Amino acid sequence: MSSTVEFKEDTVIVVFGASGDLAKKKTFPALFGLFREGLLSSSTRIIGYARSKLTDEELKTRIKPNFKTPTEKSKAQVDEFLKMVTYISGPYDSPEGFQKLNSTIEEYDAASKVKESHRLFYLALPPSVFTTVAANLKQYVHPGDKGIARIVIEKPFGHDLASAQALQKELAPLWSEDELYRIDHYLGKEMVKNLVPFRFANNFLSACWNNNFIKSIQISFKEPFGTEGRGGYFDSIGIIRDVMQNHLFQVLTLVMMERPVSFDAEAVRDEKVRLLKSIKPFDKDNVLVGQYTRSEDGSKPGYLDDETVKPDSKCVTFACLTLQVDNERWQGVPVILRAGKALNEGKVEIRVQFRENSNGMFKDINRNELVIRIQPDEAMYMKMNTKVPGISNGIAVTELDLSYKSRYSDFYIPEAYESLIRDCLRGDHSNFVRDDELDISWGLFTPLLNYLEGPDAPTPQPYAYGSRGPAGLTEYLKKNGYVFQNRKIYQWPVTTPDVLEQSKI
Numbered sequence: 001m002s003s004t005v006e007f008k009e010d011t012v013i014v015v016f017g018a019s020g021d022l023a024k025k026k027t028f029p030a031l032f033g034l035f036r037e038g039l040l041s042s043s044t045r046i047i048g049y050a051r052s053k054l055t056d057e058e059l060k061t062r063i064k065p066n067f068k069t070p071t072e073k074s075k076a077q078v079d080e081f082l083k084m085v086t087y088i089s090g091p092y093d094s095p096e097g098f099q100k101l102n103s104t105i106e107e108y109d110a111a112s113k114v115k116e117s118h119r120l121f122y123l124a125l126p127p128s129v130f131t132t133v134a135a136n137l138k139q140y141v142h143p144g145d146k147g148i149a150r151i152v153i154e155k156p157f158g159h160d161l162a163s164a165q166a167l168q169k170e171l172a173p174l175w176s177e178d179e180l181y182r183i184d185h186y187l188g189k190e191m192v193k194n195l196v197p198f199r200f201a202n203n204f205l206s207a208c209w210n211n212n213f214i215k216s217i218q219i220s221f222k223e224p225f226g227t228e229g230r231g232g233y234f235d236s237i238g239i240i241r242d243v244m245q246n247h248l249f250q251v252l253t254l255v256m257m258e259r260p261v262s263f264d265a266e267a268v269r270d271e272k273v274r275l276l277k278s279i280k281p282f283d284k285d286n287v288l289v290g291q292y293t294r295s296e297d298g299s300k301p302g303y304l305d306d307e308t309v310k311p312d313s314k315c316v317t318f319a320c321l322t323l324q325v326d327n328e329r330w331q332g333v334p335v336i337l338r339a340g341k342a343l344n345e346g347k348v349e350i351r352v353q354f355r356e357n358s359n360g361m362f363k364d365i366n367r368n369e370l371v372i373r374i375q376p377d378e379a380m381y382m383k384m385n386t387k388v389p390g391i392s393n394g395i396a397v398t399e400l401d402l403s404y405k406s407r408y409s410d411f412y413i414p415e416a417y418e419s420l421i422r423d424c425l426r427g428d429h430s431n432f433v434r435d436d437e438l439d440i441s442w443g444l445f446t447p448l449l450n451y452l453e454g455p456d457a458p459t460p461q462p463y464a465y466g467s468r469g470p471a472g473l474t475e476y477l478k479k480n481g482y483v484f485q486n487r488k489i490y491q492w493p494v495t496t497p498d499v500l501e502q503s504k505i
């Protein structure tokens with residue numbers, strides 16, 4: 001059966017791990033969001049499944065507070081949506097619950113007289129039970145030739161190359177790649193989804209998107225909070241596994257891949273894989289790692305203050321890596337990946353710096369820089385050198401600015417999970433991770449992680465909670481090709497004459 005069949009009326013969605021945090025904070029609110037926007041049919045049946053003994057009403061009470069209800073109409077939609085939700089309590093590792101689930105779905109299908117059963121299984125579960133649940137679902141709840149089943153799994157897809165391959169080996173005989181949807185929620189973010197159209201639908205960009213014009217690329221993830229409350233969990237993971245190997249690498253492939261032959265999911269993913277294959281092994285001597293300490297004012301704890309963390313932990317909560325893509329388009333362009341927790345702000349952005357203007361008529365002219373802000377407040381701005389307005393002949397830095405808040409104030413931008421669940425219902429794999437992407441990215445990260453977690457690991461540089469990162473950061477960025485713009489001649493949002501006056505030809 002075709003993988004691109006769209007699931008519409010009478011679809012059954014089962015959320016495993018329904019009693020957990022992810023389901024409560026992301027999965028159910030996303031389903032409600034789709035319903036609210038008219039993108040989920042009211043004949044959909046949603047079944048929560050978990051081990052906890054809960055009634056339908058208890059599940060509903062638990063999930064409801066996280067629903068977004070911006071209008072009076074949407075408040076009224078909550079009860080309507082909750083009528084679609086029921087709960088089954090059952091084990092993950094034995095047949096009973098799965099058999100009950102199957103008979104419940106069969107009853108729904110019979111009542112709605114469906115010709116073909118459409119079942120979406122969402123595993124909001126820890127990796128320790130992924131394969132057990134996947135196996136039981138395949139055996140007891142898959143509709144076989146009576147319908148189509150899709151299964152969504154959440155990261156982590158392994159801890160290193162060997163475990164990722166082992167997970168894949170267990171899943172592959174059960175669920176075909178066509179049925180499997182590996183979520184990386186960054187692929188559902190508006191600005192990330194925009195990368196392909198932005199890059200390939202603008203001819204001027206295509207012409208300069210290469211090493212003849214681009215000097216460096218930086219992809220940066222900053223979070224203003226630490227691991228408070230989940231340090232024990234984070235300790236064996238670290239920031240590189242947590243956000244770089246997955247989220248930032250997904251962004252990187254979309255920024256740097258070649259033009260796919262079409263929007264077809266496999267065409268896009270083939271190009272991502274080709275790009276990944278061109279990345280050179282990381283240079284372990286060109287890595288900056290850090291771990292946060294107590295904030296300067298003492299109000300926020302250091303990483304090691306968490307009792308669930310080993311007192312001598314070398315866990316990396318901040319990392320900066322520089323990689324090279326060894327192909328004709330990108331040879332010689334450093335790509336800096338930067339990620340950290342407990343920093344001075346929350347921000348995820350891509351910065352593309354262009355080569356300096358070679359014309360000698362200007363002095364100290366700034367590089368053009370394209371900033372694509374993924375969050376908060378989606379925006380794209382291109383820093384340009386222009387004449388100071390008025391009588392002056394000075395050159396000033398200003399920006400061509402696309403701020404979504406003002407340009408698209410009336411548009412509804414879905415949450416990442418809404419967008420991805422919708423893609424899954426439509427049978428569109430473009431924004432999901434394919435198995436071979438994992439092999440290559442883990443193949444690149446595993447030697448680096450082995451080094452950082454091995455006997456010769458460098459001690460992470462301390463940085464205070466709430467700072468920009470370790471002291472060596474600015475130097476590191478400079479050494480690897482990112483030039484910090486001259487702040488004296490650039491102000492946002494208002495550029496006043498006295499600022500502009502500072503730069504003259």
Ligand SMILES: NC(=O)C1=CN([C@@H]2O[C@H](COP(=O)(O)OP(=O)(O)OC[C@H]3O[C@@H](n4cnc5c(N)ncnc54)[C@H](OP(=O)(O)O)[C@@H]3O)[C@@H](O)[C@H]2O)C=CC1
Pocket residue numbers: 351371379380381399401402403468474484485490491492493
């Ligand atoms: N459409 C919009 O919303 C627009 C908003 N703006 C806003 O204007 C402000 C300025 O924007 P922008 O010029 O892009 O600059 P940013 O303040 O975002 O910083 C530019 C870059 O320089 C780095 N940096 C910051 N301080 C230093 C330092 N002391 N030494 C070395 N590197 C440093 C930043 O790293 P790090 O992140 O670590 O600080 C970042 O990579 C921002 O608040 C931006 O959001 C500008 C244009 C359009």
Ligand SMILES: O=C1O[C@H](COP(=O)(O)O)[C@@H](O)[C@H](O)[C@H]1O
Pocket residue numbers: 185223242243348
């Ligand atoms: O996967 C993860 O992502 C979040 C950041 O997601 P965002 O959508 O809020 O940017 C991060 O906090 C978490 O540690 C990580 O596991």
